[in-house]
Amino acid sequence: MKTPTLICLVGPTAIGKTSLGIRLAQEFGADVISADSRQIYKGMAIGTAAPTAEEKTQASHHFVDFLYPNRLYSAGDFEKDVIEFLGNYFKEKNVAIMVGGSGLYVKGVVEGFDNLPTDLELRKKLNSRLASEGLEPLQEELKKLDPNHFNKMDNQNSQRVVRALEVCLISGKHISSFYSENKRKRDFDIVQIGLEAPREIINERITKRTQIMLDQGWLEETKSLLPYRSENSLKTVGYNELIAYLDGEMTLEQAKERIAISTRQFAKRQMTWFKKDKSIKWFNFQDTNSVVEYAKSAINS
Structure with missing residues (x-):
């Protein structure tokens, strides 16, 4: 076949x-x-x-x-x-x-x-920050932690920013290292x-x-x-x-x-x-x- x-x-x-x-x-x-x-x-x-x-x-x-x-x-x-x-x-x-x-x-x-690491409690905290502080501080943090991924991703998409930041903070690695x-x-x-x-x-x-x-x-x-x-x-x-x-x-x-x-x-x-x-x-x-x-x-x- x-x-x-x-x-x-x-x-x-x-x-x-x-x-x-x-x-x-x-x-x-x-x-x-x-x-x-x-x-x-x-x-x-x-x-x-x-x-x-x-x-x-x-x-x-x-x-x-x-x-x-x-x-x-x-x-x-x-x-x-x-x-x-x-x-x-x-x-x-x-x-x-x-x-x-x-x-x-x-x-x-x-x-x-x-498999990308997940921490729902951390995600909840990041989403709370998003609601109270807006997207820009999270963008800046991700840009420092993983500049290469930040410049390639849809960095105006808050869900993507939160998820990438979550992975970086849990693992201490760039998200691209999990591809x-x-x-x-x-x-x-x-x-x-x-x-x-x-x-x-x-x-x-x-x-x-x-x-x-x-x-x-x-x-x-x-x-x-x-x-x-x-x-x-x-x-x-x-x-x-x-x-x-x-x-x-x-x-x-x-x-x-x-x-x-x-x-x-x-x-x-x-x-x-x-x-x-x-x-x-x-x-x-x-x-x-x-x-x-x-x-x-x-x-x-």
């Missing part, structure tokens, strides 16, 4: 991964696994640019909209759950498509992690594909998408999520700014501008992360036909 294949489609936010992932799924009769650390949460579909109801009818999607925003979920959890899912999935189908921009989620599935030095052997082949575009085009797409998301009701969605405002899942790009607007700290226009700036910075960090992985084959975001042909040849080789 032919070894099954996981096609991983990665790249910065707003590059067009979702639509191409669906095309690949249709091409291979496959399902889509979302590797996005925010799309996992319920009620955040607009602000996380999750697949729409229509897109979900075009291909089956997994690991989207399945946790309440007050649930903590790590890259290690994602690795474990996806590997378990694929173990069953590949009994029926031969190709799966994993789409996302969360580098740690992708890394966990592709390479595996060594498996040797890739774990998977029971499936892996094809990694990246989408890229010139920085100015990515920035332009981010600005347009920010307005589209606001037009779709992002502000109303944020209002409905206010009971979760203290949760780490809401302390991320977009929701931070819209909550600040709702609190009267800035105008809506200022919030929109800050969202675009923060998202551009996030996209830059995503590209820095993914470009380190030499096993990713890169394509211009418009050259989707070449992506499909490459995936076909990789699977058939």
Whole structure:
């Protein structure tokens, strides 16, 4: 029997991964696994640019909209759950498509992690500090303890900052030291594909998408999520700014501008992360036909 294949489609936010992932799924009769650390949460579909109801009818999607925003979920959890899912999935189908921009989620599935140490009491204390002091002091502490990881990670994501700080303080080691030095052997082949575009085009797409998301009701969605405002899942790009607007700290226009700036910075960090992985084959975001042909040849080789 032919070894099954996981096609991983990665790249910065707003590059067009979702639509191409669906095309690949249709091409291979496959399902889509979302590797996005925010799309996992319920009620955040607009602000996380999750697949729409229509897109979900075009291909089956997994690991989207399945946790309440007050649930903590790590890259290690994602690795474990996806590997378990694929173990069953590949009994029926031969190709799966994993789409996302969360580098740690992708890394966990592709390479595996060594077990990250956990201390829930320390995490609780760090979250209390986050609530009382804000994110900046925690960022500064992590920057001193693990500057390399801090500069590569989404350091505006408070949940990521707290978790990285937790690991550093428990172990006295950099979090990157827990990444498996040797890739774990998977029971499936892996094809990694990246989408890229010139920085100015990515920035332009981010600005347009920010307005589209606001037009779709992002502000109303944020209002409905206010009971979760203290949760780490809401302390991320977009929701931070819209909550600040709702609190009267800035105008809506200022919030929109800050969202675009923060998202551009996030996209830059995503590209820095993914470009380190030499096993990713890169394509211009418009050259989707070449992506499909490459995936076909990789699977058939």
